[in-house]
Amino acid sequence: MEKKVYQFTFETYPSVTDLAEGDAALLLKAREITKLAYAPYSNFQVSAVAKLANGEIVTGTNQENASYPVGICAERALLSALGTLFPNVAIDTMAIAYHNLNGESNKPVSPCGMCRQALVEYEGRTKHPIRLILSGMDGNIFVVEQANQLLPLSFGGDDLK
Ligand code: THU
Numbered sequence: 001m002e003k004k005v006y007q008f009t010f011e012t013y014p015s016v017t018d019l020a021e022g023d024a025a026l027l028l029k030a031r032e033i034t035k036l037a038y039a040p041y042s043n044f045q046v047s048a049v050a051k052l053a054n055g056e057i058v059t060g061t062n063q064e065n066a067s068y069p070v071g072i073c074a075e076r077a078l079l080s081a082l083g084t085l086f087p088n089v090a091i092d093t094m095a096i097a098y099h100n101l102n103g104e105s106n107k108p109v110s111p112c113g114m115c116r117q118a119l120v121e122y123e124g125r126t127k128h129p130i131r132l133i134l135s136g137m138d139g140n141i142f143v144v145e146q147a148n149q150l151l152p153l154s155f156g157g158d159d160l161k
Contacts, residue, residue: 008149013141019133023093026051027133027141029059030097034137037061037074043101046074050082053090053128058082075115079122090128094119094147099137106139110150119147120154 016024030049037045039062046062060078064071072080075096082091099105111119111132123130129146144150 006152008144010145010149011143013143015139016135016141019141019143022051023095023133023143026057026093026095027097027135029057030095030133031099031135031137033059033061034097034099037099038063039101040064041066041068041071045099045101047097048074048078049095050078050091051093052082052086053092054086056086056089058085073112073115075111076118079118083122083125088126090126091122091130092128093131093133095133095135097135097137105136107136108134108140108142109136110134110142111147113151116147116151117154120151120156123148124156 013019016027019027026049030047033047034045037047039045041064048060050058052058058078058081060074060081062072062074063077096111098109119130123146132144132147133141135141148154
């Protein structure tokens with residue numbers, strides 16, 4: 001028997017003013033567009049803003065549905081748009097913010113499991129890590145160097161060979 005350890009390091013920042021300029025701009029944009037989410041059922045507005053390797057900035061928000069499982073998270077809404085609009089362009093950084101209209105929005109949340117799987121697929125497809133900036137409307141911020149760090153032992157295309 002052998003035990004293996006999985007660990008990763010991520011950064012935390014107390015406030016958006018502590019981020020580098022480009023990262024701060026991306027997060028501020030994400031915070032600003034949470035209001036564009038369509039989240040009448042959960043009142044949990046999520047936004048994702050991608051900075052692409054070609055410099056383009058593209059945004060997405062969660063889109064809910066009265067038939068709840070039909071709804072889609074902000075991250076996957078954005079990835080679907082990117083896969084169509086810029087199919088071969090890598091994502092350098094994605095800022096993800098949320099505004100909980102029923103509660104507080106002052107600590108980071110991480111992408112859900114399904115979005116982690118989608119992010120890891122995108123990293124593989126573009127052969128490029130996606131940096132994640134995670135935060136609410138204010139307060140602490142997490143920066144994760146690559147999305148696949150959030151999905152250890154992930155299932156991927158190689159497993160289908
Ligand atoms: N949601 C996201 O958009 N991204 C996540 O990573 C977590 C959850 C959305 C889905 C749903 O519309 C609402 O937040 C509440 O779960």
